[in-house]
Amino acid sequence: MDPEALNELVTLHQASAYRVALGILGSEADAQDATQDGMLRALRGLAGFRGDASFRTWLLAIVANEARSLIRRSARRREAPLDEDVAGEAPGRGVAEGVVLQAEEARVRAMLARLPEKQRLAVQLRVDEGLSFREVGEVIGSTEGAARVNYHHGIRRLREWLE
Amino acid sequence: MNTMTCEELADRLPDWAAGRLAGPEAEATAAHVHGCADCAAQAALLRALVASRPTAPAGMSERIAVALREPSRSAPPAITGWRRPQWVVSAAAVLVLALGTVVFRQTAEPTDVTAVSSALGDVVEEEPVAWTLDDGAVAGAPVLDDLSEEALATLIEELGA
Incomplete structure (x- = not known):
């Protein structure tokens, strides 16, 4: 493939791919x-792209798999579940509005x-990347319906934590 | 008149909060959000998420572009063309074992390999040398690996006879 076209891809x-990987791994x-x-892996295996999903969805699914396999290889784990102190933290007083x-x-x-x-990936992919629920499902390995449910559960939980 | 329900709005709210909606759809969503405290709170959360989207680290695309130009570390070059059937490989292994057995049972007398050379056709065309079965057992595997299918079949047939 034309090197310039690859660079464009x-x-x-890259930003979407990075956010997906960061969402799974938690470490920059x-x-x-x-x-x-x-x-x-994706760009060297472009021949494997069958066109039955959007290129971006296909790419993000590959990056997500790469991130999960990195966790398996290095036994790295994300941080512990929600810490109530962090959830209850409020922005400091007396600082500029911005x-x-x-x-x-x-x-x-x-x-x-x-x-x-x-839930995290469903919210990220829907909000940050603007993927449809069908596409979200393709990346996280679930049905469109399950992706929608994961998204709404995630949003509801975030709102509960923020109240 | 705002006829859109909160449930109908919930799926498209992320697109509105991120500025991905336009036209009548964006206007209808805005009208609902301005008249609904619950959806407004959700929209505020979504805007905060959009505003805090991580960006790609500086220089990452250049690093990927450089790595793309390098040869792949993980994927070996594809093997194309004819591949020797599994039975031929198995037969070669049996032949090597048989030769090894013969070597252990015979004394190492100089042997003219002209007959073997002719059986192997064009693969072994070197001038006849004084060659012992010991030598053959050591060097046999790579030579057999290079044999054509026909030469190998002939050799196996002779061995059986």
Whole structure:
């Protein structure tokens, strides 16, 4: 394949791939490794892309598998379930409004990281990447209906933690 | 008039919060959100998620592009073309064992391998040398590996006879 076209594919999809890997691994360094390995695997195996899913969905599924296999290989595990202290943390007082907003956003993102994997990925893929529930299901290995349920359960739990 | 229910809205709310909706669909969603405290709270959560999306680390795409130009570490080159059937490999293994057995039972007398060479056809065309069965047992495997199917079949037939 044309090297320039490959570079374009990398540029176009690397952020989504990285977020999926980060969502599974929780470590930036591991996520970079999984993103690179997954994208190389996908782009070198383009012949295996059958076109019955969108290229992005196919790519993200490969990166997700790469991230899971990295966990298996290194026995790395994500952090413990939700810590009540972290869930109850409030942004600091007396700081500028923009900083408060950023702190709140970071807190929401930190809570997302504490959802069970399928709920977390369903929320991420639907919100961050704009995938349909059918596509979310293809990436996380479930049906469209199960992807929808995982998404709504994840959102409901996040709202409970934030209240 | 806002006729959209919260359930109908819930599936599309992420797209609205991320700015992926446009036109009448976006307007209808906005109208509902502005009149519904529950959906507004959910929309605020979704906006916070969108705003905190991680970005790809600097230089990652360049690293991937460089790695793409390098030869693959994990995938060996594909083997194409004809592959020797499994029975031929098994027969070769039996032949090597048989030769080894003969070697142990015979004294190492110099042997002219011209007859063997002719049986192997064009694979073994070197000039006749003083060759012992010991030598053959050691060097036999790689030579057999290079044999054509016909030469190998002939050899097996002769061995059986």
